[in-house]
Amino acid sequence: MLLFDKYVDGRKVETFYACSAQREGKNCSSKTQMPWNHEMMSYDDVIAIHPTKRKFCCQCQKFIREDDSATHIKHEKKTGITNADLIKPSLLFLTPKENTKTNAQYFLSHNTISFLHSTLKRLQISHVVNIGMPRLHEHIQHEIDGTMKSILLDIDERFSMFWPREKFLQFNMFNQHFFHDGSEEIFDEFLQNRSKRKNIAVVLDPPFGGLVDCIVQTIKWMSSRTMDEVNESKKFSIFWIFPYFMEKRITDNFPFMSMLDFQVDYDNHKKFKNALTGRKASPVRIFTNVENERIVLPGERYRFCVPCRRYVSVDNDHCKLCNSCPSKDGRKCRHCEKCKKCVKSSKLHCDSCKRCQIPSHTCRIDDVTTCHLCGEGSHRRKHCPSLGAPPLFK
Secondary structure, eight states, rough: EEEEEEETTEEEEEEEOOOOSSSSGGGOOOOOOOOTTTTTTOOOHHHSSOOOGGGGETTTEEEEEEEGGGGGSSEEESSSOHHHHHHHHHHTTTOOOOOOTOOOOOOOOHHHHHHHHHHHHHTTTOEEHHHOOOEEEEEEHHHHSSOEEEEEEEEEEGGGSSOTTHHHHHHHHTEEEEEETTTTHHHHHHOOOSSSSEOOOEEEEOOSSSSSHHHHHHHHHHHHHHHHHOOTTTTEEEEEEEEGGGGHHHHOTTTTTOOOOOOOOOSOOOSSSTTOOOOOOOEEEEEEEEESGOOOOOOOOTEEETTTEEEETTTOOTTTTTTOOSSSSOOEEEEEEETTEEEEEOOOTTTTTTTOTTTTTOOTEEEEEOOTOOOOSSSGGGGGOOOOOOSSSS
């Protein structure tokens, strides 16, 4: 569980623990742990069945035994499932979960997965930790040379039917909890076995409603288990998929990370599609601690900026005054002399607000962010000197 503070009119009225896995408390199946589905076959059970006799119920989302076929007689089923089919669960078998307030699943498109995989190969990554990234994990298994090793950490227990434990561990990314005994030892062996030199990358795609502070703690926790410092990019590469408007939250915690211009898109998300451009383009980006000049963005939508020494969107013009390519959403920007920075071209400077705003805005002179605890405007609540730090996890 996670510890939350509730504020009303700047005053703390309640402190409470809530489930870290479910955004809606009423959907939490247990106050202590998520129960194991004992009707779900394990990978060892599935692999022991001859491919010609394997049956997967699409409605119940599980493999079924021969003596249980009558229960699923009216359900759509997949049969004749080969071992090669088993390494493509998100493509061939699993229906994405759709409840946006609990654990909705959005699977990355082939375009995004291909870019990530080619980038990892170019960086000579040998071991990949995929957190909530089943599509990339599956893609890596199809490598011909098999030089890149991969493990999937995900809260969805259905993957346990398709992967052995050295390939998949059920895991909660918001409190670093493994759901089954022996998982930590398996994970540590993947990270720490020094019999061969490892170049490790962590690629994570958290829910966009997830708490950034919790994900930051998970990355630091994982870094400590590799016995490397998190800011040593050559030893521990990070690729964090998140919306561009969360950039400050990430870089405040990890100043050594930067945002790529690459637009991430999903197969089953109605808004974040590769075909959409302009204002409706995907806001999802990749944050990384790898030097940007080492990452080549593919296709005609990107160009290399010589002064910035990195690839950017073709519409992201370089500003000589800012000495950067400032656009975050792929649209053109202009430099405001009064703000002394680049802003979206749709905004104009408002002398009352003392910043650039859309022309139709309503001025709010008293719009000042202050600390919830002491009322000062110099810092946020989490940095308040008067804050007594309670435990984040329980």
